[in-house]
Amino acid sequence: MRQQMALGSFIFGLSRDFAYSGLVRKTDGGWVDLNILISKPKSSQVGQALETLSITGKSMYAVAMERLDELRALQALRVPLPLVDGIGRNWGLWRITSVTETQSEIIDDGTAMLNAWAIELTEFIHA
Template sequence: MIGIERNTGVTVDDWPQFVQRATRALTTPLTVTGKAMYAVAMDRLDELRALQALRLPLPLIDGIGRNWGLWRIDNVTETQTFVIDDGTAMLINWSIELKEFANA
């Protein structure tokens, strides 16, 4: 079974309790918005979408190194403006929706 290692003593009867611990309540929604410029911004948003696809809680660290716990990326949205001939957006307004993974 997924998530249960061999020789742990966990049985099939313990599965509901195991799932409950693994999927603790996600609370406290947080939205972060910003603006980014040039093609590098598009690459960074693609990296955020790859993290979102994992559907795992990830550590949220601020600019001074403070750890705010585990959070899951629920949504990444963008609005591209000033698009040039090759399809590169010169300005991207982005928004990320996060939910805290409580009691991790």
Template sequence: MKQQMALGSFIFGLSRNFAYSTLQRKSGGGWTNIDILTSKPKSSQTGQDLQGLIIGGKSMYAQAMDRLDELRALQALRVPLPLVDGIGRNWGLWRINNLTENQSLIIDDGTAMVIDWTVELAEFTHA
């Protein structure tokens, strides 16, 4: 089965009719500024920030609503999950920080015909 990415047991991809179309990756360098009253701020290194990912897409019909419920069930476990991309690269452990869905074109039984969604992940470390 082809996949774009697997987060724990959840698979993103066309094979499950839940593919993402955007992936934003954020890596902070751990720099902060300390304000100095009489000059420019002093740069200080506080350690590398956790990486973040925002995965987003547009899905259709009740199946998309079911997939988002699956992701919410994983989020409710409150445990870090392994993230593996479609070429087999292990990205390590990640936590689900936020799930956002915007439903539109809702029919009379409450089914959204179109759902724009995002999943916000943060790297998990053991310190």
């Protein structure tokens, strides 16, 4: 089965009618600027922050609502999950920071015909 990404047991991809269309990866260099009263700020290294990922997409019909409920169930476990991309690269452990959905074109039974969604992940490092 082809997939874009797997987060624990959850699979992103067309095969599950839940493909993402955007991924933003943020890596912090660990630099801060210390303001100095009589000169330019001084740079200081305080250590690299955790990486974050924002995965976004749009899905249709009740399938999208079901998949988002699956992600919320994983989030409720409150454990870090392995993240593996479609070419087999292991991205390490990640925690689900937030799951956001925007339902539109809702029909009479409450089903959203279009569902825009965003999943925010934060890298997990063992203590």
